[in-house]
Amino acid sequence: GAGVSQSPRYKVAKRGQDVALRCDPISGHVSLFWYQQALGQGPEFLTYFQNEAQLDKSGLPSDRFFAERPEGSVSTLKIQRTQQEDSAVYLCASSPSRERPNEQYFGPGTRLTVT
């Protein structure tokens, strides 16, 4: 079946622009996570949804970052007024159940470059 998909795969933004990154999780997956992976680092947690509820946003680095999942399926990560330090790969992951949220299936990521 289809895995987690993300779009766009690559995004170049000028400093100060707003960007929106989309995640389509595996159908029926309850849990959805966003991670940020800087060059040479492991992924770092940004935020977590259980269905449409955003239960944890403790990893969002600033109030310029905003995520939503209004119907409990597709999710969008929005970054306002992008800065160079926002350049990273943004990974989305979904998980089939709240009981086993750790077994997460990742999308290919969106590579964001802020110039």
Next chain:
Amino acid sequence: DQQVKQNSPSLSVQEGRISILNCDYTNSMFDYFLWYKKYPAEGPTFLISISSIKDKNEDGRFTVFLNKSAKHLSLHIVPSQPGDSAVYFCAASRIYGGSQGNLIFGKGTKLSVKP
């Protein structure tokens, strides 16, 4: 301060031999550990996991060992194959008593298996 550490950025192994990837963690509240494999331009792929109530979990050529007293885990791949060449991430989580399951990743170890 890194809670999950992979101290070897790279490892080179001959085909057919054993690959041993190591991971240390600092937070004794972690109760679930995972290994992910990542190819370039793809998202991490779940490989194998272990709960803190076990000290070993095996799946085909892959075995994960957990030493809770030392806060150390390792991934053994035997025999190693060229297709195993990838970046391997160790990740830790809490699924009991608190977290929704967001993963804390190490920086990764790049494994190269030479024919």
